[in-house]
Amino acid sequence: MRHGKYPLIITFLLPPLALYVLFVxxxxxxxxxxxxxxxxxxxxxxxxVGLANFRAMLHDDRVWNAIGNNxxxxxxxxxxxxxxxxxxxxxxxxxxxxxxxxVTGVRGSAFYRLVYFFPQVLSVVIIALLWREIYHxxxxxxxxxxxxxxxxxxxxxxxxxxxxxxxxAVMVWSNVGFYVVLFGAAMSAIPRDIYEAVLLDGxxxxxxxxxxxxxxxxxxxxxxxxxxxxxxxxxxxLVQLMTNGGPNFSSDVIGLRMYETAFGSESKFGYASAxxxxxxxxxxxxxxxxxxxxxxxxxxxx
Amino acid sequence: xxxLDRPTTTGAEPGPTRHDPxxxxxxxxxxxxxxxxxxLVWGALTVLPLLWMFLSSFKSDGExxxxxxxxxxxxxxxxxxxxxTEAHIGRYFLNSAIVVAGSLTLTMLLGATxxxxxxRYEFRGRQVAYYLFVGGMxxxxxxxxVPLFFVVRNAGLLGTWPGLMLVxxxxxxxxxxxxxxxxxxxxxxxxxxxxxxxxxxxFRLFFRVMLPMARPGLISxxxxxxxxxxxxxxxxxxxxxxxxxxxxLAQGLTALAVSQGYQGDYSGLFAGLxxxxxxxxxxxxxxxxxxxxxxxxxxxx
Numbered sequence: 001m002r003h004g005k006y007p008l009i010i011t012f013l014l015p016p017l018a019l020y021v022l023f024v025x026x027x028x029x030x031x032x033x034x035x036x037x038x039x040x041x042x043x044x045x046x047x048x049v050g051l052a053n054f055r056a057m058l059h060d061d062r063v064w065n066a067i068g069n070n071x072x073x074x075x076x077x078x079x080x081x082x083x084x085x086x087x088x089x090x091x092x093x094x095x096x097x098x099x100x101x102x103v104t105g106v107r108g109s110a111f112y113r114l115v116y117f118f119p120q121v122l123s124v125v126i127i128a129l130l131w132r133e134i135y136h137x138x139x140x141x142x143x144x145x146x147x148x149x150x151x152x153x154x155x156x157x158x159x160x161x162x163x164x165x166x167x168x169a170v171m172v173w174s175n176v177g178f179y180v181v182l183f184g185a186a187m188s189a190i191p192r193d194i195y196e197a198v199l200l201d202g203x204x205x206x207x208x209x210x211x212x213x214x215x216x217x218x219x220x221x222x223x224x225x226x227x228x229x230x231x232x233x234x235x236x237x238l239v240q241l242m243t244n245g246g247p248n249f250s251s252d253v254i255g256l257r258m259y260e261t262a263f264g265s266e267s268k269f270g271y272a273s274a275x276x277x278x279x280x281x282x283x284x285x286x287x288x289x290x291x292x293x294x295x296x297x298x299x300x301x302x
Numbered sequence: 303x304x305x306l307d308r309p310t311t312t313g314a315e316p317g318p319t320r321h322d323p324x325x326x327x328x329x330x331x332x333x334x335x336x337x338x339x340x341x342l343v344w345g346a347l348t349v350l351p352l353l354w355m356f357l358s359s360f361k362s363d364g365e366x367x368x369x370x371x372x373x374x375x376x377x378x379x380x381x382x383x384x385x386x387t388e389a390h391i392g393r394y395f396l397n398s399a400i401v402v403a404g405s406l407t408l409t410m411l412l413g414a415t416x417x418x419x420x421x422r423y424e425f426r427g428r429q430v431a432y433y434l435f436v437g438g439m440x441x442x443x444x445x446x447x448v449p450l451f452f453v454v455r456n457a458g459l460l461g462t463w464p465g466l467m468l469v470x471x472x473x474x475x476x477x478x479x480x481x482x483x484x485x486x487x488x489x490x491x492x493x494x495x496x497x498x499x500x501x502x503x504x505f506r507l508f509f510r511v512m513l514p515m516a517r518p519g520l521i522s523x524x525x526x527x528x529x530x531x532x533x534x535x536x537x538x539x540x541x542x543x544x545x546x547x548x549x550x551l552a553q554g555l556t557a558l559a560v561s562q563g564y565q566g567d568y569s570g571l572f573a574g575l576x577x578x579x580x581x582x583x584x585x586x587x588x589x590x591x592x593x594x595x596x597x598x599x600x601x602x603x
Contacts, residue, residue, distance in 0.1 A: 005423055005504055008504040008505060009423055009425055011505075012415035013419050013431070016413070016416040016435075016479075019468060019471065019475070020438070022453065022457075022472070023453060023454075023473070024446065024472050024473060024475070026453060027447075028445060028449075030449035031446060034449060084344075087340070088340070088344060091341055092341070106338060112341055112345055114590055115345050115348055116344065117586075117590075117593075117594055118348055118583065119348065121586045122533075122582060123533035123535070123555075125535050125552040126555065129556070130575060132559075133358075133571070139367045139568065141350070141370050141371070144370030173347065173348075177348065178597070181594050182598045185598055230442070236444070236536065241556060255444055258444055258447075259444075259447070269448050272448055276442075276444050276447070279444055279445060280442060284440070
């Protein structure tokens with residue numbers, strides 16, 4: 001080669017690497033260090049306290065309450081979202097086999113895919129603010145409907161018994177469309193003859209879904225599981241904007257707890273970083289567990 | 303939504319299916335009706351909130367308070383004007399556009415160059431550097447928030463647009479590099495070798511040959527990054543506190559929601575939300591295929 005490759009490697013790699021190390025790697029590393037200090041606010045004083053922050057967290061009811069809520073999200077959101085996603089994706093790609101053999105999509109499936117995906121392109125901020133108005137006890141869309149049919153109108157986000165579940169429902173609502181499209185794309189990669197053979201053998205729709213479609217989609221379902229699990233451990237924006245963790249911490253999540261600890265009235269940076277470290281290990285554990293639990297033989301179409 | 307949320311791939315729309323003639327079965331007819339019913343219900347659940355927001359943006363506050371399901375009595379465009387000027391949604395819109403234009407350019411430039419080097423050149427430490435970049439996809443952005451605040455402040459970039467652009471770009475690099483490295487590897491090597499033999503320099507080769515060849519991949523990842531930068535909320539909320547004339551759109555909308563709470567200006571809030579939503583939906587409807595493929599891409603690999 002006439003020109004050396006090293007000038008190019010250096011000019012191309014150094015700027016991104018410098019930016020990445022400065023704004024991504026170094027904050028992550030510092031976070032671990034800060035989590036072992038008693039750093040309070042904007043003073044420079046940060047005494048090393050070892051694992052005291054983590055010990056304090058063990059007795060912090062608010063943190064446990066928030067982790068509990070994240071655990072519920074983790075148990076419910078992926079199951080509901082993937083369930084609904086698979087259900088609608090199946091309907092769209094196979095629902096229309098009424099008068100023909102073989103497998104066909106329902107009429108208007110392109111339109112459904114267009115519409116279902118809407119929430120995915122919207123900012124979570126818009127989704128949160130819009131749904132806050134929909135749940136509004138007096139002039140919200142939901143209570144307007146309930147009143148019209150003569151049912152009692154609950155306060156939704158204002159009631160500690162329902163607030164958290166309202167946020168959870170929005171989380172599912174905003175995610176389902178993405179997974180309908182994702183599963184739909186994966187289903188379209190499954191060879192049609194497989195379905196035709198199964199149908200000729202007289203398999204029912206439910207058996208087809210359970211024995212053929214889901215096993216063949218397993219890789220995609222696994223990826224969906226991991227992403228939804230990570231999203232369930234977050235939930236910060238929706239909760240902050242819809243309820244700010246209330247009423248009475250009933251809808252608090254760990255991300256909001258960390259944000260309030262760091263940037264709220266107290267600015268306990270050491271303690272907030274410790275919460276961040278716990279979040280990090282929780283996320284990592286969940287991702288690894290989801291990967292291992294879902295591991296199966298990979299199927300390739302010949 | 304952080305920029306690390308979601309990987310991509312090239313998912314395709316399902317192709318046309320075959321319509322073989324066959325005997326009709328009554329049981330299936332029922333299922334067909336039922337499945338259409340479910341699909342319609344979910345479609346309504348998705349569209350109704352957005353439609354309600356749109357219609358409410360033309361209502362008066364009185365109409366909103368008295369009848370949530372009613373139609374607007376008149377086309378009150380002054381709600382929109384009020385949101386645009388008094389609530390400064392217009393300015394925030396422009397701010398977001400400036401920040402995203404900068405951050406997206408930076409992300410694509412830095413991401414493409416780094417990915418190209420990882421995909422096409424052998425050098426010492428390549429593996430380490432690559433995994434350093436790609437590993438960033440795993441970490442929750444929360445862990446970095448506190449130290450990041452001080453890193454940005456010490457660099458004198460707190461509360462500035464260049465600060466936001468640099469940080470957005472930095473946090474988008476892991477996915478961008480991961481996706482584009484895979485993409486550059488799929489391009490044929492013969493073209494590059496021929497160009498080098500013909501005396502083309504390494505830099506010219508990249509800009510004149512490789513970059514144009516990588517266009518489909520660049521477009522996918524650019525759409526993905528555009529949406530995640532445009533919708534970014536956590537980073538500006540931490541790094542752009544104080545001076546509200548520099549807020550990006552997501553912050554401006556939350557500020558509007560807070561002031562609406564004091565003033566009871568519901569119609570202004572709906573108008574602001576609609577103004578923020580419409581351009582995104584129009585762009586989405588126009589580029590639906592590319593956007594769906596771009597966003598679901600990496601997941602299917």
